[in-house]
Amino acid sequence: MSKNKEINAMKIISLYMSYILEHNSKPTSVFSFAKNNKFEEATFYQFFASFEAIEKSIFNVFFENAIGVLEKSKDYQTFDARNKLLSFYYTFFEILTSNRSFIISTLDTNNLDFSKLNSLSTLRTSFATYIDSLEIETIDFKQKNIEQIQQKSIKETAWIQLLVTLKFWINDSSTSFEKTDVFIEKSVNTSFDLINSTPLKSIIDLGKFLYKEKMNIN
Template sequence: MASSNKKQTTDRKAIISGFMTYVLEHDGYPKSVYKFCKEIKISEEDFYKFFGSLESVQKSIWNTFFETTINAIQKNKEYTDFSSREKMLTLFYTLFEMMTLNRSYVLFVLKQNDVPFKNMSQLKGLRLHIKNFAADLIEEDNDEKMFKLTKNPVSVFSEGAWLQFLFLLNFWIGDESAGFEKTDIAIEKSVNTIFDLFDNTPLNNVLDFGKFLWKEKVMWN
């Protein structure tokens, strides 16, 4: 049974890898499952063991980015002792490192037809993952607070984390700094600002973050 699971994981990854390679080499999506399977030399039967459509492969790629990120950060023995703020920073840093390794693919699918973020439907699974991750963090923090009035709304925080990711994703797309250093700065400032807002000590960091965004906007224009 264990060997069967291992084979399934390998086959799934091979299809995802083949799909990403196909998109980049053909500068477009496969027109059909038949043509895609012929290209990567697998049968349609094998394809449908793992995916119901080409669209489901697209969505799985983003889910795989997240799952690989979680697996990587959980290997850090110190991670469990991190504060919620440190865990969120670690998630975003690692997730964007993962996407940087696949930047050509990500840029293609998000900027296809010169319409940024046109195909947002493929990010639905990733949105749920990030919102659940953020919800777990705020729930842990709320458990440590004695009074209801001091507890933070989970739904607001989780939705804010997703919007924060979209902002950072858009920032990363336009980042031309070496090693995407400016994206790292944006991650640090944005995460710290959000947590400071929930800790009721926002002013200095909100202003600092605002100045940073304004500076970047002026530089881009």
């Protein structure tokens, strides 16, 4: 199996994604997956412990690709936290859209329970680090323990918001997923207004949008 020397983590990811798209299911075993792609099973384990580990890596690669695009933008570097997060969302979901068929095939979209979705665990860690890096300003209570609680709450809330947006995008049937773009704008603006304690207009605006769409996020 001379192809071993060509195998690396990204190659395995590419082969795995291709298999999912072509068969709409996971490979039956690492052995058969490696054999069909002409490399040794042991080579697979040099990079991943399981197919689940590949999926964790794939969603994190989507995240890293989005960050890579943003970091090349001079405009992004001048943005405040709100606009940086908006830019991240638009870029991240553009990448997800380019890989929508794989995501729909990988996630059980009929019984989607994000709290039990291990494939997003690495993404969650990376996203929390990103939220920290934004240094989002909060109300100054001049008490360290309260500030720590605020920062933890921001990360947890931001993660839930990302999951809700992901579910909205999965269910979005609008052209070019335009409604997801609207949802991103309204939900991110609302979250920042809540942090800044000026929420009323944004809450009403988001509420009107969700009511119109009759979205069921449960």
